[in-house]
Amino acid sequence: MRERIRQFLVENFLYGTAPAGFNDSASLLDSGVMDSTGVMELVLFLEEEFGVKVADDEVVPENLDSIERICTFVRRKLAAVEP
Numbered sequence: 584m585r586e587r588i589r590q591f592l593v594e595n596f597l598y599g600t601a602p603a604g605f606n607d608s609a610s611l612l613d614s615g616v617m618d619s620t621g622v623m624e625l626v627l628f629l630e631e632e633f634g635v636k637v638a639d640d641e642v643v644p645e646n647l648d649s650i651e652r653i654c655t656f657v658r659r660k661l662a663a664v665e666p
Contacts (some may be wrong), residue, residue: 585654586632591628592650595623607650622647629653635660 585607593601596616611617617625625647626637635657646656 584657586666587618587663588650591625591632592616595624601657607654609650610644610648611650612644614661625653629657633657633661635664652665 589607592611593599593605596611597605605614605616609623611614611621622642625640629635630637637660643650647653658664
């Protein structure tokens with residue numbers, strides 16, 4: 584999951600090349616990797632790729648501002664739908 588999310592970010596927002604220091608805990612908004620429009624693209628990707636539904640009130644930095652936070656969020660969403 585982590586690598587697929589990283590790949591999506593690099594391909595769609597960094598044009599195929601991750602800058603030095605681009606790590607899993609780096610803020611995607613503060614570092615300029617993603618803006619508010621990018622967040623919406625990320626949400627669509629997560630919904631399509633992992634089959635999760637992201638509610639409007641979940642579109643917050645605590646869930647989507649780093650690769651680490653995104654992975655934690657998606658795992659939590661997936662665990663909530665498992666029987």
